[in-house]
Amino acid sequence: MEALGYIAFMVAVVSVLYLVFYIVKTVDEDTKRITGEKS
Incomplete structure (x- = not known):
């Protein structure tokens, strides 16, 4: 056991x-969206 x-x-x-x-990963994508960066 x-x-x-x-x-x-x-x-x-x-x-x-x-x-x-x-x-x-989700927070990073949200941060990029907020700051207007393209992935």
Whole structure:
């Protein structure tokens, strides 16, 4: 059962990293739109 806990932990870490990446990407796009920069 230790392996299951490790897998669950890794899935949680990946999910958090993906969420952070998505938020940064969205904020970056919003910032470009606000400042009028073309991507």
